[in-house]
Amino acid sequence: MADHQGLYILMLSIHGRICGTPELGIDADTGGQVGYVLDEMQALARDPRVSRIDLLTRRFDDSDTNPIYGAPRELLESGARIIRLPAGPAHKYLQKERLWDYLDTFVDGALHFIRSEDCIPDVIHSHYADAGYVGVRLSRLLGIPLMHTGHSLGRDKRERLIAAGRKAESIDRQFHFPRRIAAEESVLSEASVVLASTRQEVDEQYGLYENAVRAHFKILPPGVDLRRFSRPGRQRSSPLLPGLRHFLEAPRKPPILAIARPDERKNFQRLIEAYATDPVLREQANLVLVMGQRDRLGQLPHGAKRVIQSILHTVDDYDLYGRVALPKHHEPEDIPEYYRYSAIYKGVFVNPALTEPFGLTLLEAAASGLPVVATRHGGPQDIIRYCRNGILVDPLNIGEMQDALRQMLFDRQRWQRASRAGLLGVRRVYSWEAHARRYLAEVERILRRQRKQLRRESAARQGVRRALPTADHLLISDIDNTLIGDPAGLATLMEWLREHPRVAFGVATGRNLKQTMEILAAHQVPRPDICITDVGTRIIYGSKLREDQDWAAHLHYRWWRDGVLQALARVPGLRLQEKFTQGAFKVSYYVDPKRPPTAKDLQQRLRERQIAAHVVLSHNCFLDVLPIRASKGHAIRFLAFRWGLPLHAVLTAGDSGNDADMMGGEICGVIVGNHSPELHGLKDKHHIYFASAHHAWGILEGIQHYRFPGQAHA
Ligand SMILES: O=c1ccn([C@@H]2O[C@H](COP(=O)(O)OP(=O)(O)O[C@H]3O[C@H](CO)[C@@H](O)[C@H](O)[C@H]3O)[C@@H](O)[C@H]2O)c(=O)[nH]1
Numbered sequence: 127m128a129d130h131q132g133l134y135i136l137m138l139s140i141h142g143r144i145c146g147t148p149e150l151g152i153d154a155d156t157g158g159q160v161g162y163v164l165d166e167m168q169a170l171a172r173d174p175r176v177s178r179i180d181l182l183t184r185r186f187d188d189s190d191t192n193p194i195y196g197a198p199r200e201l202l203e204s205g206a207r208i209i210r211l212p213a214g215p216a217h218k219y220l221q222k223e224r225l226w227d228y229l230d231t232f233v234d235g236a237l238h239f240i241r242s243e244d245c246i247p248d249v250i251h252s253h254y255a256d257a258g259y260v261g262v263r264l265s266r267l268l269g270i271p272l273m274h275t276g277h278s279l280g281r282d283k284r285e286r287l288i289a290a291g292r293k294a295e296s297i298d299r300q301f302h303f304p305r306r307i308a309a310e311e312s313v314l315s316e317a318s319v320v321l322a323s324t325r326q327e328v329d330e331q332y333g334l335y336e337n338a339v340r341a342h343f344k345i346l347p348p349g350v351d352l353r354r355f356s357r358p359g360r361q362r363s364s365p366l367l368p369g370l371r372h373f374l375e376a377p378r379k380p381p382i383l384a385i386a387r388p389d390e391r392k393n394f395q396r397l398i399e400a401y402a403t404d405p406v407l408r409e410q411a412n413l414v415l416v417m418g419q420r421d422r423l424g425q426l427p428h429g430a431k432r433v434i435q436s437i438l439h440t441v442d443d444y445d446l447y448g449r450v451a452l453p454k455h456h457e458p459e460d461i462p463e464y465y466r467y468s469a470i471y472k473g474v475f476v477n478p479a480l481t482e483p484f485g486l487t488l489l490e491a492a493a494s495g496l497p498v499v500a501t502r503h504g505g506p507q508d509i510i511r512y513c514r515n516g517i518l519v520d521p522l523n524i525g526e527m528q529d530a531l532r533q534m535l536f537d538r539q540r541w542q543r544a545s546r547a548g549l550l551g552v553r554r555v556y557s558w559e560a561h562a563r564r565y566l567a568e569v570e571r572i573l574r575r576q577r578k579q580l581r582r583e584s585a586a587r588q589g590v591r592r593a594l595p596t597a598d599h600l601l602i603s604d605i606d607n608t609l610i611g612d613p614a615g616l617a618t619l620m621e622w623l624r625e626h627p628r629v630a631f632g633v634a635t636g637r638n639l640k641q642t643m644e645i646l647a648a649h650q651v652p653r654p655d656i657c658i659t660d661v662g663t664r665i666i667y668g669s670k671l672r673e674d675q676d677w678a679a680h681l682h683y684r685w686w687r688d689g690v691l692q693a694l695a696r697v698p699g700l701r702l703q704e705k706f707t708q709g710a711f712k713v714s715y716y717v718d719p720k721r722p723p724t725a726k727d728l729q730q731r732l733r734e735r736q737i738a739a740h741v742v743l744s745h746n747c748f749l750d751v752l753p754i755r756a757s758k759g760h761a762i763r764f765l766a767f768r769w770g771l772p773l774h775a776v777l778t779a780g781d782s783g784n785d786a787d788m789m790g791g792e793i794c795g796v797i798v799g800n801h802s803p804e805l806h807g808l809k810d811k812h813h814i815y816f817a818s819a820h821h822a823w824g825i826l827e828g829i830q831h832y833r834f835p836g837q838a839h840a
């Protein structure tokens with residue numbers, strides 16, 4: 127890895143078993159993506175422009191899996207690192223479908239990791255829908271460009287499973303397609319670039335997505351490791367033979383080889399049916415199915431067990447014993463041997479998948495000089511077009527599969543031509559060095575564009591800051607009568623903030639975002655790192671005003687906006703404020719001071735509709751109804767946790783009633799000298815300082831009092 131000045135790439139690949147020596151095929155979640163990510167990281171790490179690559183994945187300490195997956199860090203030979211973060215039950219390895227509920231925890235763990243490293247990545251690269259869900263949030267929170275590789279897409283897989291006869295509601299339950307597809311859609315609308323392996327993936331697989339029109343795609347196919355996969359050369363026999371004698375009467379017959387995770391989408395069943403129902407194939411060739419690793423069938427996850435049981439039934443039904451090999455285990459080094467063994471005996475590799483987003487195994491077969499028969503749905507279309515090493519088939523059409531197998535197996539010249547073309551094609555098109563070169567060119571393009579955008583923004587607003595990602599203290603101020611009100615005090619405070627870049631600056635206000643931007647601009651206040659607006663119902667970050675969607679999701683709890691309108695529709699003395707003051711999580715009213723309703727009465731009406739809400743009366747004439755979880759103080763505690771900031775590193779300043787709840791506890795509270803009388807009750811409260819000075823001078827006095835940020839927690 128090069129020096130510290132180069133690029134820092136943060137990869138996210140959350141599910142599966144990922145380590146330096148991957149156990150590919152060990153389960154349905156540890157296959158091509160794992161191999162792809164590790165190969166890509168090694169290739170990038172070899173480039174002098176890259177100074178650091180970290181891969182974030184899930185940490186689990188499961189007695190049934192290799193202890194390496196419980197190690198918080200693993201250094202790879204190239205200098206790249208695997209960083210494992212907790213998310214969900216620490217001692218359980220979970221299938222990818224069961225991780226959705228734990229991804230927000232993963233986001234927070236990733237934030238804490240980034241802050242603890244005190245080094246901000248230049249780009250975040252997410253792999254698959256679950257990492258895309260995390261990547262979108264990190265990108266929003268940190269303002270870092272997101273790159274994404276899908277590997278497999280929910281809409282495409284769902285469509286193919288339904289075409290193969292599965293019921294929609296059953297596969298939605300089994301694979302959580304709605305959550306997965308929603309995550310994929312959001313990645314398409316927010317990623318700076320989506321890396322696809324083929325043109326077909328962009329047009330036909332991503333083409334199924336609503337947000338595809340808004341996405342920027344780059345076709346960048348993976349490579350294949352030519353040190354692992356090579357033609358048999360002079361090798362006239364295979365070291366696998368002894369192991370295969372266990373299954374095959376005549377192991378030197380041409381093998382029909384398939385290698386894939388035992389997943390329904392891989393469609394092994396129709397391949398064995400094509401073999402079993404064709405007497406010529408049955409007589410003249412063997413079937414070799416490498417389907418992951420298994421000890422006891424009964425211990426396999428449900429999906430894999432069903433796939434393999436169905437194959438065993440077919441072997442028995444057609445009495446294929448002695449003609450079909452179903453190895454239970456294999457070592458990583460056996461995989462290249464299976465391809466070479468098949469090439470030595472003039473066999474063929476088959477990928478019969480219902481859909482194959484790309485198909486790394488087809489590159490591996492090509493590099494081994496082994497012709498292929500492959501599904502026409504997905505990446506194989508492009509691979510076979512470039513390598514001219516095989517035949518495409520409809521994976522649901524058994525007759526078509528049989529014809530293609532016969533053509534490839536029994537036409538010796540065709541076999542030779544496909545074998546040679548594959549060897550040449552794979553070297554010409556699919557190399558990790560070429561991948562890394564073009565990948566980094568894309569990263570440079572994205573960063574150039576981001577720098578230009580930042581220059582434009584900072585030109586518009588002097589002193590724009592990106593303090594938050596590395597801040598270790600936070601100063602949050604109410605706006606009216608606190609931050610503003612004394613121009614000299616405000617200018618001095620802004621100068622103090624510029625001298626303390628590790629103190630992030632935010633505002634907390636009852637105004638909506640538009641009004642907040644207006645009032646800050648009117649007083650030449652640089653755009654804060656954080657804006658808590660609408661009385662704590664919205665959290666907006668940085669110069670790009672990116673909203674914290676998780677805070678919004680958090681506020682949905684027992685909130686029913688229409689219910690509030692219905693409950694308070696006919697309360698005497700209440701009148702709805704103008705539309706521009708209203709918010710998704712805020713219903714605002716004017717109060718008739720001559721007949722103000724009581725909070726008790728309002729709460730009663732809301733309770734009758736099971737609505738849990740805050741009722742906030744300010745200045746005796748404005749009333750806000752908010753979700754129970756919304757307030758300036760709750761918002762501050764939420765984001766302090768999110769950014770890994772202890773509350774004693776937070777200083778808040780205010781002057782009126784709705785600032786009270788952003789003080790107290792560990793927080794360093796400051797009440798400015800010109801505060802309104804309703805705050806007198808806080809006089810003797812712990813960790814709340816009543817300044818004598820007014821407006822921003824009072825904030826500066828509070829900073830002195832707490833010796834913030836130095837020994838603020840003293
Ligand atoms: O028992 C097994 C089964 C598979 N493999 C290896 O695992 C990888 C499987 O890759 P692939 O055939 O591409 O399938 P998936 O695991 O489904 O990979 C997903 O991600 C890949 C990379 O983006 C895409 O090529 C696939 O289309 C996509 O489904 C290959 O290297 C195989 O050699 C094993 O080592 N042992």
Ligand SMILES: O=P(O)(O)OC[C@H]1O[C@](O)(CO)[C@@H](O)[C@@H]1O
Binds near residue numbers: 142155160222254283
């Ligand atoms: O079954 P799906 O949803 O298509 O997922 C494909 C799986 O194959 C993998 O390549 C295994 O590493 C991952 O992309 C994913 O776990």
